[in-house]
Amino acid sequence: MSRRQRTLNTTLQFHLRFFFRKYPSFPYIIKWLVISMMIGALVGTASAGFLTSLQWATDFRESHIWIIAFLPAAGFLVGALYHYFGKEVEAGNNLLLENIHEPKETIPMKMAPFVYLGTIVTHFFGGSAGREGTALQMAGAIADQLTKPFRLSKDDRKVLLISAMAAGFGSVFGTPLAGAVFGLEVFLIGRIRYNAIFPAFASAILADVITKLWKAKHTHYHIDFIPKPEFLPVIYSILAGIVFGICAAAFSKLLHRTGFFFKSGIKYPPLRPVIGGILVAAAVFAMGTTRYIGLGIPTILESFDHPLPFYDFALKMIFTIVTLSAGFKGGEVTPLFFIGATLGSALSSVVPLPFGLLAGMGFVAVFAGATNTPLACTLMGIELFGSECGVYVAIACIVSYLFSGNNSIYMKQKIGEAKNKRFGHLTDKSFKDV
Numbered sequence: 001m002s003r004r005q006r007t008l009n010t011t012l013q014f015h016l017r018f019f020f021r022k023y024p025s026f027p028y029i030i031k032w033l034v035i036s037m038m039i040g041a042l043v044g045t046a047s048a049g050f051l052t053s054l055q056w057a058t059d060f061r062e063s064h065i066w067i068i069a070f071l072p073a074a075g076f077l078v079g080a081l082y083h084y085f086g087k088e089v090e091a092g093n094n095l096l097l098e099n100i101h102e103p104k105e106t107i108p109m110k111m112a113p114f115v116y117l118g119t120i121v122t123h124f125f126g127g128s129a130g131r132e133g134t135a136l137q138m139a140g141a142i143a144d145q146l147t148k149p150f151r152l153s154k155d156d157r158k159v160l161l162i163s164a165m166a167a168g169f170g171s172v173f174g175t176p177l178a179g180a181v182f183g184l185e186v187f188l189i190g191r192i193r194y195n196a197i198f199p200a201f202a203s204a205i206l207a208d209v210i211t212k213l214w215k216a217k218h219t220h221y222h223i224d225f226i227p228k229p230e231f232l233p234v235i236y237s238i239l240a241g242i243v244f245g246i247c248a249a250a251f252s253k254l255l256h257r258t259g260f261f262f263k264s265g266i267k268y269p270p271l272r273p274v275i276g277g278i279l280v281a282a283a284v285f286a287m288g289t290t291r292y293i294g295l296g297i298p299t300i301l302e303s304f305d306h307p308l309p310f311y312d313f314a315l316k317m318i319f320t321i322v323t324l325s326a327g328f329k330g331g332e333v334t335p336l337f338f339i340g341a342t343l344g345s346a347l348s349s350v351v352p353l354p355f356g357l358l359a360g361m362g363f364v365a366v367f368a369g370a371t372n373t374p375l376a377c378t379l380m381g382i383e384l385f386g387s388e389c390g391v392y393v394a395i396a397c398i399v400s401y402l403f404s405g406n407n408s409i410y411m412k413q414k415i416g417e418a419k420n421k422r423f424g425h426l427t428d429k430s431f432k433d434v
Contacts, residue, residue, distance in 0.1 A: 028198075029198065032159070032163075032198055032199040032202065033202060035146060035150060035160065035163075035199065036163060036198075036199050036202035036203040036206060037202075037206060038146060039139075039142075039143050039146070039160075039163055039164055039167050039199075039203040039206070039207065040167060040202070040203050040205070040206025040207040040209070040210055041206070041210055042142050042143070043138070043139040043142060043143065043164065043167040043168055043171060043203070043207045043210075044167070044171050044206065044207035044208065044209065044210025044211045044213075044214070045210060045211075045214065046112070046138045046139070046142060047135055047138075047139075047168065047171035047172045047207065047211045047216065048171075048210070048211045048214030048215075048216035049214075050116060050119075050131070050134060050135065050138065050172070051131075051172065051211070051216040051217065051218075052214075052216060053116075053120055054119070054120065054123060054131060054295075055217065057120050057123045057124040058123055058294055058295065060124065061123065061124055061125070061126055061290075061294065062290060062294075065290065067124070067125060067126070068125060068126035068281050068284050068285070068290070068293070069281055069285075070125055071125040071126050071127060071277035071278075071280060071281040072273075072274045072275075072277035072278045072281065073274075073277075074121050074122070074124070074125040074273075074277065075125075075127075075272075075273025075274050075276060075277035075326065075327070075328060076270050076271070076273065076274045077121065078117075078118045078121055078122065078273055078327065078328060078329060079269050079270030079271070079272060079273045079274070079327050080270040081114065081117070081118065082114065082118070082269070082327070083269040083270050085110075085114075086110065086111075086114045088108055089107070089108055089110060089111035089114060089115075089137075089141075091412075092115065092133055092137055092329075093133055093136055093137060093410055093412075094410060094411050094412040095107065095111075095137075095140075095412075096136060096137065096140040096161055096164075096165060097186070097187050097410055097412035097413060097414075098412045099140075099144075099157075099158075099161055100158050100161050100162060100187045101187065101188075101412070101414060103154045103157045103158060106144050106145065106147055106148065107140055107141050107144040108141065109141055109142070109145055110141075111137050111138075111140070111141035112137065112138040112141040112142055115133070115134050115137040115138060115329055116134060116138060118134075118328070118329030118330075119131065119133075119134040119329045119330045119331075121329075122323070122328040122329055122330050123294055123295070123330070125277075126280065126281060126284060126290070126293045126294070127277070127280060127293065127294075127323040127328045127330065128280065128292060128293045128294065128296075128316065128319035128320045128322075128323045128335060129294075129320065129323050129324060129328055129329065129330020129331060129332075129334075129335065130295065130320075130330050130331035130332055130333045130334030130335050130336075130337075131172055131295065131330065131331050131333075131334055132168075132169060132172060132173070132331035132332070132333035132334065133329070133330055133331030133332065133333070134172075134329065134330060134331055135168040135169060135171070135172035135331070136164075136165050136168045136169060136331075137168075138168060139164040139165060139167050139168030139207075140161055140164045140165060140168070142164070143160055143161065143163065143164030143167070144157070144160065144161065144164070146160065147160065155195075158193070158196070159193075159195065159196040159199055160199075162183045162184060162187070162193065162196045162199070162200055163183065163196065163199040163200050163202075163203040163204075164183075164203065165182070165183040165186065166179045166180045166181075166182060166183030166184070166200040166201070166203050166204040167179065167183075167203040167204050167206070167207035168207070169182045169183065169204070170182075170204035170205070170207055170208050171204070171207035171208050171210070171211040172211075173218065173380070174208060174211070174212075174218035174383075175208075175379070175380045175383040175384060176201075176204040176205045176207070176208040176383075177201075177204070177379045177383055178376045178377070178379040178380035178383055179204040179207075179208070179376075180197075180200040180201040180203075180204040180205070181200075181373075181375050181376040181379055182371075182373055182376035183196070183200045183203075183204070184196060184197060184200050185372075185373045185375055185376050186371060186372075186373050186376070186410070186413065187413065187414065188413075188414050188415075188416040189372045189408075189413060189414065189415045189416055189417070189419075190415065190416045190417025190418065190419070191416035191417055219297055219300075219301070221300075221301070221304060221360065221363075221384050221385055222304065222356075222385075223304065223354070223356040223357050223359075223360050223385050223386070223388075223389055224304075224354070224356050225354045225356065225357070226354070226357055226388045226389050226392070227353070227354070227357075229391040229392070232352075233353060233392070234391075234395065236351050236352060236353050237353070237361065237391075237392050237395040237396055237399075238395060238399050239351060240344065240347055240351050240353070240358060240361060240362070240365075240396055241361075241365055241395055241396040241397070241398070241399025241400045241403070242399055242400075242403050243343070243347060244340060244343070244344070244361070244362055244365035244366045244368075244369060244396055244399075244400040244403075245365070245369045245399060245400035245401065245402065245403025245404040245405075246403060246404075247313070247339065247340070247343055247366050247369070248336075248365075248366045248367075248368070248369025248370040248400055248404040248407070249369065249370075249403070249404045249405050249407045250317075251317055251321070251332075251336065251339065251366070251370055251409070252370050252404070252407040252408055252409050253407055254317070254321050255321050255324065255325060255332070255409060256411070258321050258322065258325035259324075259325040261325070262275070262276070262325050262326055262327070269327065272326045272327045273326045273327040273328050275326060276322050276323060276325065276326020276327065276328065277326070277328075279322050279326075280293065280319060280322055280323055283319070291312075291315075292312075292315045292316045292318075292319040293319060295334045295335075295338075296316060296334070296335065296338040297334075299312065299316075299338060299342065300337055300338050300341045300342075300363070303341040303342050303344070303345035303355075303359040304341070304345070304355075304356045304359050304360070305356075306345075306355065307345050307346060307348045307349055307355045308342050308345040308346050309346060310343075310346040312342040312346065313338070313339045313340075313342040313343040313346065316335060316338045316339050316342065317335075317339050320332070320335040320339075332370065332409050333367055333371075336366050336367045336370055337363050337364075337366075337367060339362075339366055340361075340362035340363045340364065340365055340366030340367060341359040341360070341362050341363040342359075342362075343362050343366065344358035344359040344360070344361050344362025344363065344365075345358060345359040345362070347362070353392075357389060357392060360381060360384075360385045360389055360392075360393065361381070361389075361392055361393055361396035362396070363381070363384075364377040364378070364380050364381040364384075364393055364396070364397055365377065365393075365396035365397050365399075365400040366400065367380075368396075368397040368398075368400050368401050368404075369400035369401055369403065369404030369407075370404065370407075370408065370409045371408065371409060371410065371413075372401060372404070372408055372413065373401075374394075374397040374398045374400070374401040377393075377397045378390070378393055378394045378397045378398075381393030381394075381397070401419070402419055402420075405419075406419075
């Protein structure tokens with residue numbers, strides 16, 4: 001090497017050291033941008049395929065209602081699949097949260113195809129479930145396979161899983177900002193892990209872009225009239241938020257208690273979804289409607305068009321709790337959207353706010369109370385319904401979060417900072433311990 005080349009190398013090294021000292025975050029940004037791009041591409045593609053499959057399953061079921069009679073048999077297949085081949089991934093979302101708190105072995109890749117098949121079967125044959133749980137589990141399983149190739153530390157793996165959950169949530173609902181904050185907010189109540197903020201937002205935004213490039217469809221909502229934020233409308237929003245919080249707590253409690261009932265009463269796991277399937281299928285044929293099974297998107301849209309009866313939210317809650325507690329796969333979030341939107345729409349008969357606004361508030365607020373993620377749900381409301389409803393959505397989500405108490409649909413969610421002094425002794429405890 002010539003003297004000139006050595007001089008150039010020395011100068012380059014000096015300038016690089018100077019640059020990295022002045023901008024110490026640059027290597028971190030490059031590293032996580034590369035990883036986030038991979039997460040976004042993989043998770044966005046998986047979400048697009050899942051949404052397309054789910055729409056096909058829903059359309060087929062609605063045009064062939066007789067297929068719901070086979071829900072018990074489908075339940076046995078799903079139960080047997082997990083009992084004999086998928087016990088290590090059966091915990092689902094709770095397994096992801098557990099690995100964020102205390103990283104263990106890499107999440108098995110089979111979690112993704114298992115939960116995908118289980119969810120499609122559930123919707124194809126008429127169960128009442130959502131899609132968020134599937135998106136999160138697919139994203140977590142896929143992204144966690146990057147741990148070894150990138151030689152990530154335990155702390156980096158926590159960030160990876162948070163980013164994966166953000167990408168899964170943001171891409172499946174078309175709400176990347178809410179998805180990013182959900183990933184940061186959901187695993188530890190009352191605290192946000194800021195060292196994951198860049199990867200979470202990058203992964204969620206990129207995954208949403210990829211999902212849209214694949215032409216996957218998202219549902220669009222519209223609120224016709226939003227009053228100006230004044231004293232009385234704000235008071236009414238607080239009252240509605242209290243109702244949404246109580247509803248969220250009731251859903252969480254009933255979900256866990258019914259699940260315990262199935263597990264304690266039926267020892268053979270594949271038989272649980274058979275019994276649950278019989279109950280759901282019998283109820284559908286007895287009532288003569290498919291209104292309360294599947295995602296329930298048409299009814300959610302209907303709640304924004306005119307006031308709905310109070311029994312809609314209660315029936316959807318019953319159908320969903322039986323479906324998920326029995327062992328069918330899917331998620332709780334879209335049913336929570338249904339429950340909240342129909343409850344809000346019905347509340348317009350006693351709360352003097354526009355039914356469309358109350359439907360939108362309930363849509364995100366019941367979800368906020370059931371998952372303890374008020375910031376993510378506020379952002380989701382703004383992304384879905386527009387910034388004009390931001391004040392009302394924020395009030396409803398925060399009040400619902402406070403009034404839902406010490407409850408969550410996720411058993412492995414931990415309390416980083418209690419909602420009030422009464423629960424101060426529960427700091428950093430999981431809901432399993434409470």
